[in-house]
Amino acid sequence: DGGITQSPKYLFRKEGQNVTLSCEQNLNHDAMYWYRQDPGQGLRLIYYSQIVNDFQKGDIAEGYSVSREKKESFPLTVTSAQKNPTAFYLCASSIEGTGGYTFGSGTRLTVV
């Protein structure tokens, strides 16, 4: 079955550490997105990529970095510069950006 896989489901980070969240899709979608979800604030766009080797900042990119070396993969690194990283992170993909978006099941990141 085609789909989008996020891992791990739960992640714990110590202060000052970088962590990388994985997002892999086998839907042959061109576009991929990362969102952050906090209670009561809906989804906020971190980064998006329309094609391989190209990506754009979203509304809240500070403290995050991404890469898009393969069409299937769009990993997100939460750096130590992100002061409040505890949140639910969602990855999504789409065809050409105008159709429906397929979401992964999310990664819950907690700073300990």
Place this chain on the structure above:
Amino acid sequence: SQQGEEDPQALSIQEGENATMNCSYKTSINNLQWYRQNSGRGLVHLILIRSNEREKHSGRLRVTLDTSKKSSSLLITASRAADTASYFCATVLASGGSYIPTFGRGTSLIVHP
């Protein structure tokens, strides 16, 4: 900034009743989409309505779009306990060749059995 805003923030109904959620937005859009999210899970795409469409149906779901009022509504008919979830609208704008979905804060729906 959030383009779409859902209303109400929370809705509690009895099984069998209809549930109506609204979404308002600020700028012209390419299309508007509705999603469902069960607690702690990813979002599931429900329905997409383009800017030149006024109404779409999918099973027990009915979506309307009024571009003059910049608003959309999602109607779930004959609700079931399994419909309990958060519902989000996403507006899709075209910007420099990119189509970026922007999500509202969602409506939390509770359907009591």
